Amino acid sequence: xxxxxxxxxxxxxxxxxxxxxxxxxxxxxxxxxxxxxxxxxxxxxxxxxxxxxxxxxxxxxxxxxxxxxxxxxxxxxxxxxxxxxxxxxxxxxxxxxxxxx
Amino acid sequence: xxxxxxxxxxxxxxxxxxxxxxxxxxxxxxxxxxxxxxxxxxxxxxxxxxxxxxxxxxxxxxxxxxxxxxxxxxxxxxxxxxxxxxxxxxxxxxxxxxxxxxxxxxxxxxxxxxxxxxxxxxxxxxxxxxxxxxxxxxxxxxxxxxxxxxxxxxxxxxxxxxxxxxxxxxxxxxxxxxxxxxxxxxxxxxxxxxx
Numbered sequence: 001x002x003x004x005x006x007x008x009x010x011x012x013x014x015x016x017x018x019x020x021x022x023x024x025x026x027x028x029x030x031x032x033x034x035x036x037x038x039x040x041x042x043x044x045x046x047x048x049x050x051x052x053x054x055x056x057x058x059x060x061x062x063x064x065x066x067x068x069x070x071x072x073x074x075x076x077x078x079x080x081x082x083x084x085x086x087x088x089x090x091x092x093x094x095x096x097x098x099x100x101x
Numbered sequence: 102x103x104x105x106x107x108x109x110x111x112x113x114x115x116x117x118x119x120x121x122x123x124x125x126x127x128x129x130x131x132x133x134x135x136x137x138x139x140x141x142x143x144x145x146x147x148x149x150x151x152x153x154x155x156x157x158x159x160x161x162x163x164x165x166x167x168x169x170x171x172x173x174x175x176x177x178x179x180x181x182x183x184x185x186x187x188x189x190x191x192x193x194x195x196x197x198x199x200x201x202x203x204x205x206x207x208x209x210x211x212x213x214x215x216x217x218x219x220x221x222x223x224x225x226x227x228x229x230x231x232x233x234x235x236x237x238x239x240x241x242x243x244x245x246x247x248x249x250x251x252x253x254x255x256x257x258x259x260x261x262x263x264x265x266x267x268x269x270x271x272x273x274x275x276x277x278x279x280x281x282x283x284x285x286x287x288x289x290x291x292x293x294x295x296x
Contacts, residue, residue, distance in 0.1 A: 001105040008145070009205060011112050015119060015207040017201030022123035024193045029129060030170075030177065034135050037166070038119050041142050044158075045127040052149040057236045060151050064237070067161050072255030074166050078173040079262025085176055 008049030015042035028090045029084075033077055040070045107148060115141045128174060136167040150223075153230040173263075 019042060022035030044063045051059025085091050118138035122131045139162040146155035151187050223229075237245055 001102060003104050003108045006209070008149075009209065011115075011145075013201045013205040014116060016204050017197045018116065018119045018123055018164045020200050021193060024196065025123070025190075026183060029130070030174065031131060033170070034122055034131055036121065037135065037162075039138065039140075039227065041262055044154075045145055048146050048149045048151045048154060055223050057232060057259065060154050060233060061236060061241050063151075063154055063246060064157065064233075065248055067157060068252060071161060072252050073170055075259035076254040076262070078169060079259040082173060082263045086201050088218075091177060096155060 005049055005053040006011055008053075009046055010043045014047035015045065018042075027093050029093055033081075033091070035075070036073070037070060040066055065095070104148060109142070111141050111144045111148075114138075115145075128177070132170055132174065135170075136163050139163050139167065150229060153226075153233050160163065 019035050019038035022038060024033060025033060026032045043068055047059040047066070049064045050061075051057060051063075062095060081091060084096075088095065115138050118134045118141060121134035122138065125131050125134070140159060143155040143158040146152075146158055220238065222230050224235075227235075
């Protein structure tokens with residue numbers, strides 16, 4: 001029962017698919033942000049696993065930068081969300097159709 | 102043996118927690134399940150020998166990101182049950198499975214095709230945090246500084262966006278003032294032209 005790289009990559013793929021299901025089925029914008037966090041974390045697991053099994057630190061470096069990007073995405077996205085909620089009182093995706101194309 | 106047990110245990114816990122996050126109709130359940138899943142993910146980092154990454158995962162995700170979401174959720178009406186669009190769940194699940202298979206193939210393909218040489222091999226004589234410090238402050242110094250500037254810009258943007266009208270404290274105001282303020286806020290479309 002040796003845990004190999006494929007185990008971690010399959011787990012990463014499963015978590016990524018869970019996040020994708022969340023992105024596709026959520027209408028609430030806050031829940032959409034949660035699903036995005038799941039996507040980023042599944043990528044982190046894949047990077048750390050490849051870094052471990054190939055004995056290379058580059059994967060961990062990429063995981064760090066992904067965490068930094070996730071943190072700044074939350075700050076800006078939540079700020080925009082709060083402004084939108086103050087204006088309209090709703091955070092549903094379907095009503096965000098101000099541009100009539 | 103113990104590694105296999107730990108891997109399957111934490112894999113089941115993480116998948117369960119993230120499934121709750123994706124599937125639940127309560128925003129608070131989603132938030133707490135998300136925080137638990139983040140902590141369980143750090144267990145994988147510890148198992149993979151990336152100690153520093155695991156600690157950063159706990160501190161940044163469950164300490165900062167989840168706290169930020171919790172503060173943000175105070176602005177929204179979280180007691181209301183979320184309405185979801187249910188157009189065709191079969192198509193969504195089919196697309197999810199296809200996407201997962203694609204991701205696995207993308208990740209496996211370089212391993213099949215060629216042998217990967219390590220650019221920055223992990224030095225066994227120093228600890229994980231020390232090795233990360235060596236690589237981060239030599240080879241990845243410029244991306245590190247750029248990431249720092251990006252975080253600063255995001256922080257300023259977050260304060261500017263969310264901090265409007267934060268000078269009014271609801272706990273220190275009289276009842277009449279709060280009623281007056283909420284009466285003016287029920288017509289938010291009137292002030293849109295003023296911005």
